[in-house]
Amino acid sequence: MLSYDELTSPERELWDAFPEGRRVDLRTGAPGDDRVTEGGRWGRERTVRATVIAALLLNANAARQGTVACLRLAGARVSGHLNLAGAQVAHALWLEECWFEEGVDLSGASARSIAITGSRVPGLEAGMVRVDGRLDLRRSRLERGPASPFHRRATALSLINAHVSGAVNLGGAEIAAPGEWAVSAGGLVAEGGVYCQDGFVAHGEVRLMGAQLPGGLHMRGALLESPAPRGAVLALDNAAASTLDFSGGFTAGGTVRLRGAQVTDRLTFEGAVLNGPPGGGPALVAMMAQAADFDLTLARPPSGTVDLRGAQVSYLHDGDHSWPDVVELDGFVYGSIRAGGTGRRREAVGHRDSVARRVAWIRRSPGYSPQPYEQLAGWYRKAGHDDDARRVLLAKQRHRRRILHPAARAWGHLLDATVGYGYRPWLAGVWLLALTLLGTLSFAAHSPEPVKRDEGAPFHPLVYTLDLLIPIGNLGQRTAWYWPEAGMQGLAYLLVAFGWVLTTAVIAGVTRALQKN
Known part of the structure; x- marks a missing residue:
């Protein structure tokens, strides 16, 4: 138990000011002397023991009637370990530009607002803390402390399973634990x-x-670097937030992991830089993530892969620098896409170059998966651009053809050249016209023999060719004439075969157009 006589001069000043909530400022006013980085040189006249601070917060000097007790201290060197683990702290704590010799332990404590601003703290343990107000650590430098009972690895700031009724403010703070956990705040x-x-x-x-995080996570302009061995600088797996804001120059020097995260409003990386781990690895992992609005208009292309497998967003915003060389899109579902080019130019949905860019985007996925093509084609259909949807589905068939065995690939090339896999039925009409011209000119240069002399209609090369190419009906030419030359008879058989294939394709194409497929 502390006695007043044992207190030093700055401690007595703090003791007397506490019941009325008055601030004790031990700064000298000289900028060089008051820099927190020089706190290790501060002498006895600016030193307050951590045990004195803890004793005051635990009612060692009761509040006076008509006043609100509060511990407000600035410019102090705090000696010893400030241990409030499991304590019921009934008073607000406000420390500004203080230099702590040892870490602070608030694990399992219940407290009102806590503010440690502009200070240097070698480790803040606040696992399972309950704060009725805000937790303010603005402009402070938190350094890696020893391992805690909540995790084996050393961390600079631990907020595991903490509950803060207000905001957690780390604006301007620097949290240093290179290669380890700078902030551990699971739950x-x-x-x-x-x-x-x-x-x-x-x-x-x-x-x-x-x-x-009902109030969201706001990291606009933040810098995250020195990832852990796994390469992640930010892990938000299975987190739930109203907003995730990584815009305005946000820079990540490792993997940003949002696996299974749920964002009810906006997830934005507008103007961000995603460098990925220094040794290689994904820049962004958002597997199974959900967001209403997803903005990936980055400042420059990511240096690592982007993994969106199984993610679902209502609105996707991307631009010229959004996508790296490898993008995982299997299972990615979106309701609408808005693309911004140079100068925030918006692409017009349905233009051919738009479709080409989108197909090239899908081709960045390793291997072949039909879902990204079906998703994109479905989006074009919903927008009323059926021709663009067919272009996407044609690209899907061409991509699929690459993984088939040689015979199937050859057949695929034939279908592509003749009818565009059924998505370009007009090609069949072009082939029919070309074959009609070929047959007419070839048959006009030769003389056939009648099946029965002096019977049937006179030979007409154009009508004869059409009679071979059109499998439905009979124009009376192909049954009335035959060719003694094997070459011309072979041409006639070939025209009959092509006629069946191409006419069927034309009918299928007309049916597809009528059904608005």
Whole structure:
């Protein structure tokens, strides 16, 4: 138990100010002396023991009637380990530009608003903490501390299964745990959201797996680097948030992992840079993720793969720099696409170059999968562009042909050249016209023999050719004449075979057009 006589001069000042909530400022006013980076040199006149702070927060000096007790301290060197694990802290804590010799332990504590701003802290353990107000760590530098009971790996900031009624504000903070976990906040519930903006930097992995963020995660302009060995700098697996904002120059030097994340409103990477791990690996993994609005208009193409397998979004925004060389799209479902080119130029849905770009986008997927083609064709149909949908489905058949055995590939090439796999039925008409011209000119240069002399209609090359090519009906020519030359008779048989195939294709094409397929 502390006695007043044992307190140093700055501690007595803090002790006396606490019941009335007055701020104690130990800064000298000289910029060089007040820099937190120089806190290790601060002397006894600016030192407050962590045990004194803990004692005040645990009612060692009761509040006076008509006042609200609050611990407000600035410019202090905090000696010793500030241990409030499991405590019921009934007073707000506000520390500004303080230098901590050792880490802070708030694990399992219940507290009102906590603010440690502009300070240097060698590890903040706040697993399972309950904060009725906000948790404010703006402009602070948190460094890697020792391993905690909640996880074996060292971390700079632990918020595992914490519950914050207000916001978690990390604006301008620097969290340093290179190659380790900079932030470990699996299961965090932050009703007011998490804000990592205004120059936020993390050296190490930021883990928010399974976090519940009704107020969203805001990382506009943040810098994440020095990934863990697995290569991830941000892990939001199975997290639920209203908004995930990685825009305005957000830069990731490792994998951004959103596997199974659910975003009720906007997921945006507008103007972001996704570099991927230094040793290679995916830049973005969003398998099974869900979002209402997904903006991937990046500042430059990702250096690693983008994995969207099984993801579902209502609106997809992409641009010239959105996609790397390899994109995983199998199972990716979207309701609408808006594409922005240079100068935010929007592409017109249904243009041929639009279809070509979209097909090239799908071709970035390794291997062959029919679903991305079917998804894109379905989107064009919903937009009323049936011709574009057929172009996509034709591209699907051509891609599929690559994985077939040689005989099937040869047959596929024949179908493609003659009728475009049924998606270009007009090709059959072109072939019919060309074969009609070929037959007419060939038969006109030779003389056939009548089947029965002095019977039947006179020979007419054009009508004879049409009689061979059109399998339905009889124009009276093919049964009345035959060719003694084997070559001409072979040509006649060939025209009959092509006539069956091409006429069937024309009928199928007309039926497909009438059905608006």
